[in-house]
Amino acid sequence: MVDLSRPLLDWYEQNKRDLPWRRDVTPYRVWVSEIMLQQTRIEAARGYYERFMRALPTVEDLADAEEDTVLKLWEGLGYYSRARNLHKCARVIARERGGEFPRTVAELRALPGIGAYTAGAVASLAFNAPEAAVDGNVCRVLARVEACSETVGEPMRARYRRELTEILPEGKSGEFNSALMELGETVCTPGIPDCGRCPVAALCMARAEGDPDRYPVLPEKKTRRIEERRVLLMICADRVALRRRPERGLLSGLWELPNDTVPEPPEHGEPCGEAVHRFSHVEWRMRGYVLRVAGETEGFRWVTPEERRALAIPAAFSFYLKKLEEMGL
Numbered sequence: 001m002v003d004l005s006r007p008l009l010d011w012y013e014q015n016k017r018d019l020p021w022r023r024d025v026t027p028y029r030v031w032v033s034e035i036m037l038q039q040t041r042i043e044a045a046r047g048y049y050e051r052f053m054r055a056l057p058t059v060e061d062l063a064d065a066e067e068d069t070v071l072k073l074w075e076g077l078g079y080y081s082r083a084r085n086l087h088k089c090a091r092v093i094a095r096e097r098g099g100e101f102p103r104t105v106a107e108l109r110a111l112p113g114i115g116a117y118t119a120g121a122v123a124s125l126a127f128n129a130p131e132a133a134v135d136g137n138v139c140r141v142l143a144r145v146e147a148c149s150e151t152v153g154e155p156m157r158a159r160y161r162r163e164l165t166e167i168l169p170e171g172k173s174g175e176f177n178s179a180l181m182e183l184g185e186t187v188c189t190p191g192i193p194d195c196g197r198c199p200v201a202a203l204c205m206a207r208a209e210g211d212p213d214r215y216p217v218l219p220e221k222k223t224r225r226i227e228e229r230r231v232l233l234m235i236c237a238d239r240v241a242l243r244r245r246p247e248r249g250l251l252s253g254l255w256e257l258p259n260d261t262v263p264e265p266p267e268h269g270e271p272c273g274e275a276v277h278r279f280s281h282v283e284w285r286m287r288g289y290v291l292r293v294a295g296e297t298e299g300f301r302w303v304t305p306e307e308r309r310a311l312a313i314p315a316a317f318s319f320y321l322k323k324l325e326e327m328g329l
């Protein structure tokens, strides 16, 4: 691989953004930010990150927190299994490792929820270990620099991890990895890149070919399965019925409004609108019904508006939660 380090590091020095996780760098802060950034864009992550750090400033605080607290801090970011793994992993680090993060990719990867990318990012950004961190941004930049027509996937990422390790500048692996990611986020962006501002333009084969947005070659998108669901807003006086989802599968273990795939409207149900929510592999097309009931039937948790707001309820239900708010519930 062509050595990009010189122009890239000079450019980064001049252009790096002031991001909250780049201040007071600790393994904990790097790790939480990297997991959050897998969920959302940098600008959206800032607020979540600052709120999370205010509530749980150390790995011990996260380890000692209730799961519902962690999920509430994660609410809106999606993929709650990542928040659960974050919590599990904090417990391993705080309780089995005396609060110390491992420094090598191999040991980091043995922890819950830490894959090759996160391990490389924590090892290099927090400890300056000579490890690569290859995410979607890095793949895009490198595929363009070498005009690579291979489809993006694990074999490509593994090759880049290997090849980057060979060109990491000594003692500056963290900075180099951050610079490469920053370039992908701000200059060599998806769609048409801003090659005029690019520090590695002179080395870039895609630019020389004149059509850089041909790269990277992305795998074909899988089509989503459509699921028709009815959502029940069961109301008893000032309380609403919630239930927990099963411990496995989509949105596992989270609180939700009762819902099912029965096609008919429920008896005495008052329609309250339709909503669509897209997950990565499935699309829910929902029809909501308000059901006023005389007693709190078993099998549900009946919550006041205040209790409900303290729980993490997936964004899939936000349309109906808003309806409840409008009803003063």
Ligand code: SF4
Residues within 6 Å of the ligand: 141, 144, 145, 187, 188, 189, 193, 194, 195, 198, 199, 200, 201, 202, 204, 205, 206, 207, 212
């Ligand atoms: S020259 Fe353009 S395509 Fe090549 S790395 Fe820079 S921004 Fe990306």
